[in-house]
Amino acid sequence: MKRMGNNWKIIPPFHPEFDLARCDYENRCSICVTECSFGEISLKPVRDASGTVRYRPWANKTACNACQRCAKMCPTGAIHIAAHPMHSSHGYWTPSHVANIWRQAASEGGMLLVGMGATGPQKRYFDHMMFDACQVTNPSIDPLREPMEIRRYLGRKADRYGGEVGPQLKLEVPIMFGAMSFGAVNIRVQEAEARATRAAGTFWNTGEGGFHKNLRTYGANTIVQVASGRFGVTEDYLKSAAAVEIKIGQGAKPGIGGHLPGEKVSEAISETRMIPVGSDALSPAPHHDIYSIEDLRQLIYAIKEAMEYRVPVSVKISAVNNVAPIVSGIARAGADIIAIDGFRGGSGATPLQIRQNTGIPIELAISAADRRLTEEGIRNTVSLVASGGIQNSSDVLKLICLGADAVYVGTPVLVALGCGMCQRCFTGKCAYGITTNRPGLAERVDVDDATEALTNLLHAWGHEIKELMGSMGISAIEALRGNRDRLRGVGLHAEELAILGIQHAGA
Amino acid sequence: MCGIVGIINTDGTLIDGSFIREAIRIQRDRGNGLGGGFAVYGVYPGNRDKYAFHIMYEGGRYSPAITAVENYLMSKTNIYQSEQIPVYPNDRVPRGPYFKRYFLKPIEEFLAPEQSEEDYIVEIVMTINKMGGAYVVSSGKNMGVFKGVGYPEDIADYFRIEQYKGYMWTAHNRFPTNTPGWWGGAHPFTILDKAVVHNGEITSYGTNVRWLEMYGYYCMLKTDTEVVSYIYDKLTRKDGLASKDACFVMAPSLWEEIDRTGDKKRQYLRQIYGPAIINGPFGIVLTHSDGAIVLNDRNKLRPVVCAKAGATWYASSEECSIRLLSPQVDEIWSPRGGEPVIVDIPRSVKEGRPDEAHG
Numbered sequence: 001m002k003r004m005g006n007n008w009k010i011i012p013p014f015h016p017e018f019d020l021a022r023c024d025y026e027n028r029c030s031i032c033v034t035e036c037s038f039g040e041i042s043l044k045p046v047r048d049a050s051g052t053v054r055y056r057p058w059a060n061k062t063a064c065n066a067c068q069r070c071a072k073m074c075p076t077g078a079i080h081i082a083a084h085p086m087h088s089s090h091g092y093w094t095p096s097h098v099a100n101i102w103r104q105a106a107s108e109g110g111m112l113l114v115g116m117g118a119t120g121p122q123k124r125y126f127d128h129m130m131f132d133a134c135q136v137t138n139p140s141i142d143p144l145r146e147p148m149e150i151r152r153y154l155g156r157k158a159d160r161y162g163g164e165v166g167p168q169l170k171l172e173v174p175i176m177f178g179a180m181s182f183g184a185v186n187i188r189v190q191e192a193e194a195r196a197t198r199a200a201g202t203f204w205n206t207g208e209g210g211f212h213k214n215l216r217t218y219g220a221n222t223i224v225q226v227a228s229g230r231f232g233v234t235e236d237y238l239k240s241a242a243a244v245e246i247k248i249g250q251g252a253k254p255g256i257g258g259h260l261p262g263e264k265v266s267e268a269i270s271e272t273r274m275i276p277v278g279s280d281a282l283s284p285a286p287h288h289d290i291y292s293i294e295d296l297r298q299l300i301y302a303i304k305e306a307m308e309y310r311v312p313v314s315v316k317i318s319a320v321n322n323v324a325p326i327v328s329g330i331a332r333a334g335a336d337i338i339a340i341d342g343f344r345g346g347s348g349a350t351p352l353q354i355r356q357n358t359g360i361p362i363e364l365a366i367s368a369a370d371r372r373l374t375e376e377g378i379r380n381t382v383s384l385v386a387s388g389g390i391q392n393s394s395d396v397l398k399l400i401c402l403g404a405d406a407v408y409v410g411t412p413v414l415v416a417l418g419c420g421m422c423q424r425c426f427t428g429k430c431a432y433g434i435t436t437n438r439p440g441l442a443e444r445v446d447v448d449d450a451t452e453a454l455t456n457l458l459h460a461w462g463h464e465i466k467e468l469m470g471s472m473g474i475s476a477i478e479a480l481r482g483n484r485d486r487l488r489g490v491g492l493h494a495e496e497l498a499i500l501g502i503q504h505a506g507a
Numbered sequence: 508m509c510g511i512v513g514i515i516n517t518d519g520t521l522i523d524g525s526f527i528r529e530a531i532r533i534q535r536d537r538g539n540g541l542g543g544g545f546a547v548y549g550v551y552p553g554n555r556d557k558y559a560f561h562i563m564y565e566g567g568r569y570s571p572a573i574t575a576v577e578n579y580l581m582s583k584t585n586i587y588q589s590e591q592i593p594v595y596p597n598d599r600v601p602r603g604p605y606f607k608r609y610f611l612k613p614i615e616e617f618l619a620p621e622q623s624e625e626d627y628i629v630e631i632v633m634t635i636n637k638m639g640g641a642y643v644v645s646s647g648k649n650m651g652v653f654k655g656v657g658y659p660e661d662i663a664d665y666f667r668i669e670q671y672k673g674y675m676w677t678a679h680n681r682f683p684t685n686t687p688g689w690w691g692g693a694h695p696f697t698i699l700d701k702a703v704v705h706n707g708e709i710t711s712y713g714t715n716v717r718w719l720e721m722y723g724y725y726c727m728l729k730t731d732t733e734v735v736s737y738i739y740d741k742l743t744r745k746d747g748l749a750s751k752d753a754c755f756v757m758a759p760s761l762w763e764e765i766d767r768t769g770d771k772k773r774q775y776l777r778q779i780y781g782p783a784i785i786n787g788p789f790g791i792v793l794t795h796s797d798g799a800i801v802l803n804d805r806n807k808l809r810p811v812v813c814a815k816a817g818a819t820w821y822a823s824s825e826e827c828s829i830r831l832l833s834p835q836v837d838e839i840w841s842p843r844g845g846e847p848v849i850v851d852i853p854r855s856v857k858e859g860r861p862d863e864a865h866g
Contacts, residue, residue: 134710136684137508137684137708138684138707138708138710138787138788139788139808141806146806147761147763149761149762151762153778153781157778157779157781158779159721159779160745160746160779161742161746161747161748161752161776161779161780162746162747163779165775165778165779168778374717374718374720374721375720377721377722379717379718379721379782380721380779380782401713472710473708473710473786473787473788474710474711474786474787475786475805475806476759476784476786478714478777478781478782478784479710479711479714479784479785479786480711480714481714481781481782482713482714482717482782483710483711483712483713483714484713485712485713486710486713
């Protein structure tokens, strides 16, 4: 590849700055250098007044992504991350647009790849919906004094007494950990997810990368995925889990497949995914045995037969315009649970243009899906799980008010483990050891600490949900599912309100 | 805040409306003059085999809705008798909408295959309520509802309810807080022979309404209470649940307790009927031809007192109403939150042979 000149050089938008008065370099501290997995910091020899050579930390200004790892680990608090001045002052051609074109112009015409969910300016509907609360005529309920129930059961329900109820997942908190595969994250992260969900009485999802043999003792809290690559899918794999999820799509990259680069396919990943060490793991865009809803039905029932109808089967799709009829079709095809992932959903590696421009917000998608299933009188036949861009417990509850039975969260799991949102997940260099399997980095995740962090997160959100419910005068969360009357829009126009099925505040 | 009273003579003794009028009158503080109403059972013995429709027409006796509704009714039912419900305007309630009652039966040939007569009637009620300008106030056999905007004793005088006799009466004194005070919005709310008087606010309304719509029940009366009568009707009549199970669905035990007792049936009921749970504070008296149910929300956020004196049962927001009618009672108690009081009326009473109730 021809080396391009400095015209195309991208000056990283961040770099660490060192306060040498605080820095312990005189005692040969070099923690920041070893902590930075991106190679941004090196040691530069400097001769001091007495003539002694000292090694000072030095920002290379080549690779900083502001993950904050160095600043957090510095024992003397000598580092802060500086944002680089704008290298374009044009209001329309913002620095990222300019840099992206430079990058492509200098890269043999490659696609731009990114990690994490969409960053675009699209409206966050969550922020335009407020909860209704009780005053005077209707006493609010204090969750510290009165019982407040947030348990959910996911799975097919009868529509009347006497009808059959399918196998159910019991969630003590209406939050599950969404699919993040072994490969995208490492085994330590998955173990922490498994232990935390067991402690909190909920579920985590293996993603499409197989189910590592060391974690199978947590099967009762595990949902395994069958995705287009079919990695690691065996009878044992299916039978080791509490539910099976067919992954059709993902919010961050609707309509396209996945790619785990060969460099990341280590011995353990090779064994779990059942592919050779060092080979690329490619997930095709569609399942090559699912070209229609009839085909999906066959796969659903193939899995149900294999599982002897003992566990629910879920189907995960990305939120797209046509989500309502698609969901209706999937429900009629026999799914027990349907997971809908909005365009803000996270990803370890996604083409930038897809991430930023494809799909629809989960708030609109879940409302449309819930309404369609209700209108068709089949809402009870399936549970809806919403995900994609959930940032806090209010978002969870708002999605429930819009029709979700429960939610998946992924990005909050990573953040709870320390992620600084540098968006370089696809590089395998995660400085927090989360989205990497590299020896020396992966060990940065302490499984005990990570388990505690995730358990704490579930408890904290559970408490907040109870508090919010109490303010609304609700003591059982099933009374909130689809209860759009408890939401009011602020700053939404009539069509948005109609799709969400809510009234404007003050109306 | 609202006031409710129920009087249930399980031996079928008929009493006129003056008793219930007095019982609800002394709870005047619990209302604000924006709604009062009464339900009475055993009121039309001569037409006990026909559905008695009380229909309220907005826009007076020349409302175009009347023709529309009557044409529709004639196309679906045989109307045996129809008449204006007599009203007596007074200083306190000078005017109101136009009320008519119809005694009718479905035209049997028109029932869809497998459709029950009751389903057919429910469909008619829902259709009329959606037409606009006309609202079915009650639609059961041998029962009727009289309600409007005013204090309940004034509404009683407006309809002269002392001229009607029944073995079971309920009354409501309204203090509307979340929905407008209008004639259709006064309690009781009914479907077929089921009538609900309710003190409270239903925070689960949005969930309940969507669930009901799946089964052909449409809430058009702008008041949350409506859902209680429809939920109960769906659970007992369509799904065949016993009263106590229907009450469990509306105000279930905690999961913790269901787990502890290992009660599979209750777990099942709560799983499949999650969207039929009623949240928010409530005290209700729900009456039907075969009896009555008194139910509180799980947290007991509204008062209800029950009492028994001989064959008569009472339920009331306040004890004073009961003591006024019956200073001496055999038993008086305040039911716990979520624990229903279920009163059964012998079939003989419903069928007009009250004497057999004693034997």
